[in-house]
Amino acid sequence: MAHTIEYPCPNCNSELNFDSESQNLRCLHCNTQIPIASGAEVIEEHQISEYFQASHCPVNELQSITYRCSKCGKDNISTQDIAFFECRYCGNNVINTEAYRTKPVVPASMVPFEISKEEALNAFQAWIGKGFWNDSDLKKMALNDAMQGYYVPFWTFDSQTESKWSGDSGRYYYVDVTYTDSQGKSQVRQERRTDWTYRSGHFSHFFDDVLISASKEFNQEIIREIYPFHLNSLKPYHQEYLLGWSAKAYDEDMTRSYSLFRQYIDGRIEQACEELLREDTFRNLSVETEYCKETFKHMLLPVWHCQYLFKGKPYFYIVNGQTGKIYGKKPLSVTKITIAVIIAIILIVLLILAVS
Ligand SMILES: [Zn+2]
Numbered sequence: 226m227a228h229t230i231e232y233p234c235p236n237c238n239s240e241l242n243f244d245s246e247s248q249n250l251r252c253l254h255c256n257t258q259i260p261i262a263s264g265a266e267v268i269e270e271h272q273i274s275e276y277f278q279a280s281h282c283p284v285n286e287l288q289s290i291t292y293r294c295s296k297c298g299k300d301n302i303s304t305q306d307i308a309f310f311e312c313r314y315c316g317n318n319v320i321n322t323e324a325y326r327t328k329p330v331v332p333a334s335m336v337p338f339e340i341s342k343e344e345a346l347n348a349f350q351a352w353i354g355k356g357f358w359n360d361s362d363l364k365k366m367a368l369n370d371a372m373q374g375y376y377v378p379f380w381t382f383d384s385q386t387e388s389k390w391s392g393d394s395g396r397y398y399y400v401d402v403t404y405t406d407s408q409g410k411s412q413v414r415q416e417r418r419t420d421w422t423y424r425s426g427h428f429s430h431f432f433d434d435v436l437i438s439a440s441k442e443f444n445q446e447i448i449r450e451i452y453p454f455h456l457n458s459l460k461p462y463h464q465e466y467l468l469g470w471s472a473k474a475y476d477e478d479m480t481r482s483y484s485l486f487r488q489y490i491d492g493r494i495e496q497a498c499e500e501l502l503r504e505d506t507f508r509n510l511s512v513e514t515e516y517c518k519e520t521f522k523h524m525l526l527p528v529w530h531c532q533y534l535f536k537g538k539p540y541f542y543i544v545n546g547q548t549g550k551i552y553g554k555k556p557l558s559v560t561k562i563t564i565a566v567i568i569a570i571i572l573i574v575l576l577i578l579a580v581s
């Protein structure tokens with residue numbers, strides 16, 4: 226494969242990895258550390274209109290590629306869009322410099338991993354240990370190798386929005402209504418009425434850095450559970466940060482992600498206009514929005530991911546590689562549920578005996 230770079234340790238020729246704790250490249254073998262030269266490059270935002278006006282070459286089918294490891298001489302097979310490889314035979318670290326260029330947009334910035342594997346596992350143990358229903362066996366399972374750090378590709382979008390809204394605002398009031406009850410007597414009850422008033426106005430809002438996942442593996446509904454990412458720590462993209470971490474080019478393209486972004490901000494604008502219109506209630510809300518200064522960035526963000534089987538069923542969790550925030554689905558402990566059910570039955574029986 227033509228476009229690969231290897232990063233051997235200058236001291237012992239072993240592999241260098243990007244180390245989340247020191248933020249340097251570190252040799253796992255002799256502990257040599259090398260800082261990553263990051264200049265004061267400016268992270269640019271691109272106009273969305275320019276992206277859609279430009280003609281993009283059709284994206285070819287991804288091809289499998291073979292690279293020959295310079296250390297052990299053996300051939301490895303991968304696909305074009307995988308940015309970081311580890312030689313299957315000797316563990317040599319290799320960067321595929323062309324991976325991101327298989328797509329029209331290359332990442333310009335990234336947040337390097339700040340949470341180490343150990344910290345992510347601690348976060349998992351604290352989370353799974355919380356509550357009564359989790360099986361203690363799980364704690365042992367977290368220590369396996371199923372956990373992997375991914376640089377997940379993301380789009381972020383900005384948009385200045387100007388919205389004209391109008392509708393009917395409703396205020397409740399109550400009137401006394403006289404009626405005849407079943408005994409033929411005259412009674413008075415209160416009934417609610419609504420007083421409608423037409424209203425209109427303007428809502429202006431700047432949406433800044435709205436994140437949309439550019440990876441099918443990490444879909445929007447799941448990944449937003451570990452937000453926020455603090456984008457003030459964004460660094461210009463450097464391939465050295467990928468050493469030792471899984472990294473792959475995006476597979477959710479701009480057009481689809483941009484429409485998800487529009488759906489998201491339209492929902493937020495509608496909510497805000499509802500709040501402006503509503504007194505006690507509202508109806509016939511109509512909102513017309515103009516979008517300007519729309520820009521986007523493409524970036525990589527760090528996520529730990531673990532998929533595992535527990536008593537034959539698959540579960541997963543993800544950890545924000547910058548903040549340690551965790552999300553996943555927890556298995557329930559059958560033993561603990563059974564014990565709880567037995568205790569509940571005993572309590573009910575005791576209660577019945579005490580009453581009778
Ligand atoms: Zn070394």
Ligand SMILES: [Zn+2]
Nearest residue numbers: 294297312315
């Ligand atoms: Zn090798």
